[in-house]
Amino acid sequence: MLQRAALFVLLAACQAAAADVRPQISIIIDDLGYALNAGRRAVSLPGPVVCAILPQTPRGRALAELARANGKEVLLHLPLQSIDDARPDEPGGITLDMSRTRFAEVLARNLDEVPFAVGVNGHRGSLLTRHPGHMQWLMDEIADRGLIFVDSYTTHLSIALDIAHETGVPAMRRDVFLDADPSPARVAKEFARLKELARRHGSAIGIGHPYPHTLDFLEVTLPGLEAQGFRFVGIRELLGESTRRGHSERTVPGE
Numbered sequence: 001m002l003q004r005a006a007l008f009v010l011l012a013a014c015q016a017a018a019a020d021v022r023p024q025i026s027i028i029i030d031d032l033g034y035a036l037n038a039g040r041r042a043v044s045l046p047g048p049v050v051c052a053i054l055p056q057t058p059r060g061r062a063l064a065e066l067a068r069a070n071g072k073e074v075l076l077h078l079p080l081q082s083i084d085d086a087r088p089d090e091p092g093g094i095t096l097d098m099s100r101t102r103f104a105e106v107l108a109r110n111l112d113e114v115p116f117a118v119g120v121n122g123h124r125g126s127l128l129t130r131h132p133g134h135m136q137w138l139m140d141e142i143a144d145r146g147l148i149f150v151d152s153y154t155t156h157l158s159i160a161l162d163i164a165h166e167t168g169v170p171a172m173r174r175d176v177f178l179d180a181d182p183s184p185a186r187v188a189k190e191f192a193r194l195k196e197l198a199r200r201h202g203s204a205i206g207i208g209h210p211y212p213h214t215l216d217f218l219e220v221t222l223p224g225l226e227a228q229g230f231r232f233v234g235i236r237e238l239l240g241e242s243t244r245r246g247h248s249e250r251t252v253p254g255e
Contacts, residue, residue: 023198024231026050026238027218028121028150028174028207030077033057038210043067045215046222048234052077052121052207055110056091068116073234075150076110076117078138080125082154094128094138103137111145118236119148121174121207122160129158139167148239150174152207170239178208187217198230203238 029042033054043051043066051067052075053060064074079093089095092110094103111117120142128134129151142149142164149171151160164171176194179187191206198204208214225232 020231022229022231024203024233024238025194025198025225026205026233026235027222028052028075028205028235029210030123030207031209032063032077033060035210038215039063040066041215042210043070043072045218047225047232048072050075050235053114054079054092054123055113060114064115064117073118073236074114074116076114076120077123078110078120079123080128082124083127094134096128096131096134100137103134104141107141117147119150121150122152122154124154125152126155129160130155132159132163135160135163136167139164139169142169143167148236150205150235172205172239174207175204176206178206179211179214182211182213184213184217187214191217191221195230205238
């Protein structure tokens with residue numbers, strides 16, 4: 001009798017989940033690891049906000065541990081070479097001149113520096129993400145570790161998502177940068193666009209940064225998402241659902 005009751009409960013839960021077709025939104029906060037106070041605010045945002053942490057940064061490990069303690073998913077925010085050569089190299093950066101062995105060594109160290117990472121998303125990368133060899137190396141390493149990948153999509157020439165799918169890596173591409181212009185009005189406008197994309201396609205990923213106006217906006221706005229008819233989910237849940245629904249590729253690149 002108890003087994004039958006448990007079966008009915010499980011069946012009811014599965015049916016409820018299947019019936020929940022609300023549009024889903026996932027939010028990633030990039031560039032964590034340097035500023036402690038801003039990082040703490042990001043980690044404390046309401047709901048399943050994903051924390052993307054730069055490797056080899058002074059506060060990266062501590063923020064990864066704090067994110068874990070707060071029930072947040074962690075991503076390694078992996079620096080990938082950009083077409084903008086004027087910018088200085090960043091700690092833990094992956095560049096085109098690396099050998100396969102050196103590539104694997106740097107990635108392994110970066111993952112050690114960011115504990116609890118469930119996956120990788122790119123930092124910059126407008127040069128490296130268009131190169132099939134290096135993207136194949138990256139996806140092979142990610143696949144071997146059972147991780148996920150989010151293409152930050154800083155160039156429309158990126159082939160990272162295609163290679164991830166070919167390699168069998170669970171992967172998606174961001175839809176909106178919330179704060180490419182960090183003014184309050186623009187953050188609000190981009191968040192509205194994120195919601196519209198989620199309604200139109202069933203799900204959407206927004207990437208923001210630990211800027212004061214972005215954090216101010218999200219602290220106030222995120223608690224109301226569910227009441228507006230959305231499901232606010234972590235990145236792994238979104239990936240699992242997108243696999244079942246299908247996820248169209250619609251984004252506008254921006255470094």
